[in-house]
Amino acid sequence: MSAIPVSDVDLYTPGARADPYSIYKELRALGPVVHLSRYDLYALPRYQEVRAALMDWRTFSSARGVFVDPDMNAQLEGITLCSDPPEHTAMRAVLGRPLRQDRMRDVTPTIEAEAERIVAELVERGRFDAATELAEHLPMAVVSDLVGLPDRGRDKMLEWAAAMWDMQGPANERFTKAAPMVEEFMGYVVHEAVPGRIDPDGWAANLHQAADRGELPREKCPALMLDYVTPSLDTTILAITNAIALFAQHPDQWDLLRADRSLIPHTINESLRLETPVPQFSRVLTEDHEIDGVGLPAGSRVALLYGSANRDERHYPDPERFDITRRPSDHLAFGRGEHVCVGMHLARVEMGTLLERLADRVSRFETVSSRPLLNNGLRGLEHLEVTVSV
Numbered sequence: 431m432s433a434i435p436v437s438d439v440d441l442y443t444p445g446a447r448a449d450p451y452s453i454y455k456e457l458r459a460l461g462p463v464v465h466l467s468r469y470d471l472y473a474l475p476r477y478q479e480v481r482a483a484l485m486d487w488r489t490f491s492s493a494r495g496v497f498v499d500p501d502m503n504a505q506l507e508g509i510t511l512c513s514d515p516p517e518h519t520a521m522r523a524v525l526g527r528p529l530r531q532d533r534m535r536d537v538t539p540t541i542e543a544e545a546e547r548i549v550a551e552l553v554e555r556g557r558f559d560a561a562t563e564l565a566e567h568l569p570m571a572v573v574s575d576l577v578g579l580p581d582r583g584r585d586k587m588l589e590w591a592a593a594m595w596d597m598q599g600p601a602n603e604r605f606t607k608a609a610p611m612v613e614e615f616m617g618y619v620v621h622e623a624v625p626g627r628i629d630p631d632g633w634a635a636n637l638h639q640a641a642d643r644g645e646l647p648r649e650k651c652p653a654l655m656l657d658y659v660t661p662s663l664d665t666t667i668l669a670i671t672n673a674i675a676l677f678a679q680h681p682d683q684w685d686l687l688r689a690d691r692s693l694i695p696h697t698i699n700e701s702l703r704l705e706t707p708v709p710q711f712s713r714v715l716t717e718d719h720e721i722d723g724v725g726l727p728a729g730s731r732v733a734l735l736y737g738s739a740n741r742d743e744r745h746y747p748d749p750e751r752f753d754i755t756r757r758p759s760d761h762l763a764f765g766r767g768e769h770v771c772v773g774m775h776l777a778r779v780e781m782g783t784l785l786e787r788l789a790d791r792v793s794r795f796e797t798v799s800s801r802p803l804l805n806n807g808l809r810g811l812e813h814l815e816v817t818v819s820v
């Protein structure tokens with residue numbers, strides 16, 4: 431059996447959070463599995479192995495958490511993201527009900543109206559922050575409404591969600607700073623986001639109604655609310671911002687999209703492939719396992735580097751090129767298998783609708799300034815000032 435290559439790179443420095451791609455390349459070159467000695471983590475940096483792991487939940491379990499820090503993994507045990515079938519299947523069925531593809535027609539008219547409104551207003555202004563003023567709008571206006579939390583929750587949703595993501599990395603400074611906010615969020619979902627105070631027609635209330643029908647244990651409701659709030663906002667906000675940044679850098683690709691709107695679904699996939707908002711989750715091996723001649727012991731935590739797999743030169747020719755005609759529908763930015771993103775249809779509707787409305791009105795984006803988000807669990811830009819020409 432081959433020896434496992436070891437690397438002491440740190441994926442959590444500010445530099446690596448902003449631009450991890452040279453590190454990913456180094457890791458891919460080292461082998462199909464690399465031991466990250468700083469965090470005692472085995473990383474899978476290449477496409478084939480990440481995809482295979484996602485399709486094999488019996489060996490690569492989510493039930494002991496999918497993050498880095500052992501305490502955080504213990505604390506969030508039992509949310510949908512951190513569970514295996516059959517518990518996972520039951521929770522996902524309830525959680526995913528309003529997010530199914532066939533339910534998107536319920537939310538599309540609101541999303542379209544909001545997209546039209548915000549794009550018209552911002553294009554009229556000619557200069558805006560695409561991260562906060564454009565990309566935040568739909569998730570905040572539409573999704574927070576659909577979840578139906580009481581007012582204080584809505585105001586703090588973004589802050590709490592970002593803190594949850596910061597606690598998905600190792601216990602570094604960002605993690606420690608986020609801890610009190612996460613505690614506040616947990617308190618809120620248990621004590622304040624309760625029937626009588628949540629919108630009776632919202633997704634959060636659906637969870638309690640499902641518990642009334644015996645479809646899931648009542649005590650799971652707060653945890654499942656975390657599943658709605660944490661992954662639904664920043665992910666989509668970053669995905670939209672990343673797409674605009676790519677089009678500002680590649681005006682030829684924007685011309686292509688404007689000339690042929692059928693490229694929009696491929697554009698969504700290509701921008702998510704190239705600038706993956708959730709760069710990694712992890713799994714724990716339930717048994718000894720061999721990957722390409724490398725043996726890993728049961729109990730090992732294995733990081734699935736989605737952001738690296740999506741740029742694997744073994745799978746995508748010329749992977750760093752932004753090419754909206756590429757059609758990379760097999761990218762791993764939404765994961766795969768049992769835990770494939772349950773909100774991906776909603777994210778696609780939000781992204782697709784905004785791109786449609788922008789294509790109606792904007793001929794060019796120019797970047798004025800940008801700033802990367804530094805977060806332990808997410809990647810993208812927190813600020814992207816652009817000017818637009820009509």
Ligand code: HEM
Nearest residue numbers: 510511657661662665666669763764765769771772773777
């Ligand atoms: C572009 C936007 C998004 C990206 C890049 C993204 C990414 C991901 C990824 C990579 C996973 C897989 C987790 C794993 O492998 O363990 C996932 C799962 C999940 N996502 Fe998303 N997501 C997005 C939008 C959303 C939205 C809008 C929602 C909710 C409204 C959502 C809710 C969830 C939930 C609940 C899970 C857990 C599913 C399960 O464990 O079965 N996501 N997402």
